[in-house]
Amino acid sequence: MSATMHIFENGAALAEALADAVGARLAAAIAARGMASLAVSGGSTPKAFFQSLSRRELDWAKVTVTLVDERFVPPESERSNHGLVAANLLQNKAAAAGFVPLYHAAETAEAAAVIASEATADFSAPFDVVVLGMGTDGHTASFFPGGTRLEEALDPATPPGVITMEAEGAGETRLTFTFSSLQDAGYLVLHIEGNGKREVLARAEAPGNELEMPIRAMLRRAASPLQIYWAP
Numbered sequence: 001m002s003a004t005m006h007i008f009e010n011g012a013a014l015a016e017a018l019a020d021a022v023g024a025r026l027a028a029a030i031a032a033r034g035m036a037s038l039a040v041s042g043g044s045t046p047k048a049f050f051q052s053l054s055r056r057e058l059d060w061a062k063v064t065v066t067l068v069d070e071r072f073v074p075p076e077s078e079r080s081n082h083g084l085v086a087a088n089l090l091q092n093k094a095a096a097a098g099f100v101p102l103y104h105a106a107e108t109a110e111a112a113a114v115i116a117s118e119a120t121a122d123f124s125a126p127f128d129v130v131v132l133g134m135g136t137d138g139h140t141a142s143f144f145p146g147g148t149r150l151e152e153a154l155d156p157a158t159p160p161g162v163i164t165m166e167a168e169g170a171g172e173t174r175l176t177f178t179f180s181s182l183q184d185a186g187y188l189v190l191h192i193e194g195n196g197k198r199e200v201l202a203r204a205e206a207p208g209n210e211l212e213m214p215i216r217a218m219l220r221r222a223a224s225p226l227q228i229y230w231a232p
C-alpha cells in the first residue's frame with residue numbers, strides 16, 4: 001500500500017501534529033459510531049505525543065485505548081507499556097478514556113494472550129487508529145526478526161487477535177496483536193524519530209526479506225495507507 005511521509009522540525013512539533021491528527025480521527029469515529037478505538041505502541045518515542053494527545057478536547061469516555069504490543073510484565077514494572085501509557089496518555093482530559101491491557105496475571109503468556117484477544121475483540125476489528133513504532137532492528141509491534149512466531153504473526157491468514165512472541169532482542173516474552181489486526185486501521189501511523197531510524201526505514205523500503213525487517217510487512221502489505229511521522 002502507499003505511504004505518506006510527514007516531516008517535522010523536531011519531536012515537539014511532531015507530537016502536536018500527530019495528536020491533532022489522531023484526535024481528529026477519534027472525534028470523527030465518535031461522531032459516526034458513538035465510540036472510538038486507539039492502539040498505541042510503547043518504547044521511548046511516543047511519550048511527548050501521549051502527553052499532547054492527553055490534553056486534547058475529546059469525548060474521552062467514548063474512547064477505548066489499548067496497546068499494539070506489551071511485555072509479559074505487570075503494569076508496575078518499569079518495562080511495562082501499560083505503565084507508560086497510564087503515566088503519559090491516560091492523564092488530563094484523557095483520564096476519562098477506557099483502557100484494555102494486553103497483560104493479564106495469567107499463569108502463562110499464552111493464557112494472557114487468549115484473555116487479551118477476547119477482551120479486545122469487540123473494539124479492534126478494525127481499530128480507528130493504530131500508532132506503530134519501529135526498533136532499529138526493523139521490528140514493529142513485537143514482530144521481531146528471529147521471533148519464535150514471526151511468520152505466524154505476519155501471515156495475513158492468521159486471524160486478528162493477540163499472540164505471544166519471544167526473540168533474542170525482545171527481553172521478556174511479548175504479547176502482540178497480529179499483522180491482520182493492525183494493517184487495516186482507519187488511520188495507520190508509523191511514528192519514528194531520529195536520523196538512525198530514518199536510515200533503518202530507508203533500508204526497509206529497499207528490496208529484501210520481510211522476516212529480516214518485519215516493518216516491511218506494513219510498508220508493503222497494509223490495506224490502509226501508512227502515515228509515516230518523522231522528526232530528526
Ligand SMILES: O=C1O[C@H](COP(=O)(O)O)[C@@H](O)[C@H](O)[C@H]1O
Nearest residue numbers: 041042043044045069133134135
Ligand atoms: O519494543 C518496543 O519497541 C518499539 C520501538 O521502541 P523505541 O523505544 O525505539 O521507540 C515499540 O514500537 C514497541 O511498542 C515496543 O514494545
